[in-house]
Amino acid sequence: MIKRRDFIKLLSGAGVGMTAAGWSGIALADKRRTSSTTPLVPTNIGIKGKVVVIGGGMGGATVAKYLRMWGGTGIDVTLVEREAVYTSNIMSNLVLNGQRTIQSLQYGYGNLANKYGVKMVQGNVLAIDPVGRKVTLASGATLTYDRLVLAPGIDFDTVPGLETPEAQAKVPHAWKAGGQTTALRNMITAMPNNGVFVMTIPAAPYRCPPGPYERACVVADWLRRNKTGTRVIVLDANPKIMAEPNAFLEGFALHGIQYYPNAVIDHVDANAMALYTSLQSQPIYANVINVIPPHRAGALITDNGLADVNGRWASVNVLTYEANHAAGIHVIGDASATTQPKAGHIANQEAKVCADAMVRAFAGKNPDPSPVTNSSCYSPITADTASWLTAVFGFDAATGTMKVVGGAATEAASRSKDNYEEMVKWFNTLMSDSFA
Numbered sequence: 001m002i003k004r005r006d007f008i009k010l011l012s013g014a015g016v017g018m019t020a021a022g023w024s025g026i027a028l029a030d031k032r033r034t035s036s037t038t039p040l041v042p043t044n045i046g047i048k049g050k051v052v053v054i055g056g057g058m059g060g061a062t063v064a065k066y067l068r069m070w071g072g073t074g075i076d077v078t079l080v081e082r083e084a085v086y087t088s089n090i091m092s093n094l095v096l097n098g099q100r101t102i103q104s105l106q107y108g109y110g111n112l113a114n115k116y117g118v119k120m121v122q123g124n125v126l127a128i129d130p131v132g133r134k135v136t137l138a139s140g141a142t143l144t145y146d147r148l149v150l151a152p153g154i155d156f157d158t159v160p161g162l163e164t165p166e167a168q169a170k171v172p173h174a175w176k177a178g179g180q181t182t183a184l185r186n187m188i189t190a191m192p193n194n195g196v197f198v199m200t201i202p203a204a205p206y207r208c209p210p211g212p213y214e215r216a217c218v219v220a221d222w223l224r225r226n227k228t229g230t231r232v233i234v235l236d237a238n239p240k241i242m243a244e245p246n247a248f249l250e251g252f253a254l255h256g257i258q259y260y261p262n263a264v265i266d267h268v269d270a271n272a273m274a275l276y277t278s279l280q281s282q283p284i285y286a287n288v289i290n291v292i293p294p295h296r297a298g299a300l301i302t303d304n305g306l307a308d309v310n311g312r313w314a315s316v317n318v319l320t321y322e323a324n325h326a327a328g329i330h331v332i333g334d335a336s337a338t339t340q341p342k343a344g345h346i347a348n349q350e351a352k353v354c355a356d357a358m359v360r361a362f363a364g365k366n367p368d369p370s371p372v373t374n375s376s377c378y379s380p381i382t383a384d385t386a387s388w389l390t391a392v393f394g395f396d397a398a399t400g401t402m403k404v405v406g407g408a409a410t411e412a413a414s415r416s417k418d419n420y421e422e423m424v425k426w427f428n429t430l431m432s433d434s435f436a
């Protein structure tokens, strides 16, 4: 069983200082950038291939970097990302209690371009042509590939009552870190004494199983210290707390959080700030409503016929992350359907398994028959204590799935200040492994 201090060691290639410098002056709007080869990318290892990666988040950035590190200069890698910088969701709950800013969670693509020779394209990919092996961007530009990696993360279902941008601004999800996260922080700080904060959790699978419960604790902890008489209500569509139940039940008791399982949203009236649920016919009125809608894979997957699991997710072969129904197209991170959690740490690990399998394929070899991945999450419970959860997954040939080694994930015995400090180290190491 893995020890918590080993999480960080399991992430390879780390330790280089992180920058939050955006694209470091790279020309934007679908303009490609190449750079000179660096010693980090080996030359003349005898394989050739052309890979396009779409989505420069935890999965996409990592696979692009490792394809160059392991495949060498013969692997031409282009990474297409619609945003100029990546904003980490991980740690974004700490924007809500004022411990971090959104800017402190932003990572540029300069290292991938300059150190690893990844060709960066800023743009939004709309269409995939699996027969012609090309993708089309919103700008009309096309890119051809030998192999394609899709890492678009998630999109949300529309919650009745929240169809318009105005309603969404009044009732943010803040589940893709960015402007909504800062807006939610401002709503929380503007809450009156005796105010009510309500948040909803969608049915699994959703990204970061402990994340919503962590959010409830962080917000309630801040409110308890800064406003009198406030209430935090958590409405969970799931039948129980989905991760680290011991840590969160203790946190909920500490902060006086009211937790209701099996609570499905019916609709929201954003003007009246009223939430209607399956629990009762009367609405719940609140000063701040934070609805996290049900998830599905990014539109790139659902719009291009790749969502073969409930019309929501893409099934993959976990030895390669190649889509089960689309040869040459790999899907990693939150968008794929596997037995592993939808988490940034797992997206990073899937990216490495995928990069390794692609490099082997370009060399005419079979994939590693027994890949191992690791997932870990630290969850702040108060402003200076955290708990953690970790699991190691190994390939199970009988089922063709990744199974938890040892049968169960391991959870921290209790929240602690030590865990909180390690959380910061773990986060910096993970982000360096993906972006530095």
Ligand SMILES: Cc1cc2nc3c(=O)[nH]c(=O)nc-3n(C[C@H](O)[C@H](O)[C@H](O)COP(=O)(O)OP(=O)(O)OC[C@H]3O[C@@H](n4cnc5c(N)ncnc54)[C@H](O)[C@@H]3O)c2cc1C
Residues within 6 Å of the ligand: 054, 055, 056, 057, 058, 059, 060, 080, 081, 082, 083, 086, 088, 089, 090, 091, 092, 093, 123, 124, 125, 126, 151, 152, 153, 154, 174, 175, 176, 177, 207, 208, 211, 298, 299, 300, 332, 333, 334, 335, 342, 343, 344, 345, 346, 347, 376, 377, 378
């Ligand atoms: C509050 C919160 C806390 C979290 N905490 C943790 C944690 O402690 N530990 C952990 O492991 N995970 C955590 N997560 C989960 C983690 O953030 C996700 O699992 C992870 O980001 C998934 O990586 P990904 O590469 O699949 O998607 P993302 O990181 O979301 O990246 C997807 C990228 O694709 C781009 N994109 C999408 N479509 C297109 C397109 N058509 N064209 C071009 N670009 C496109 C997007 O702009 C985005 O940059 C947390 C999530 C939240 C919301």
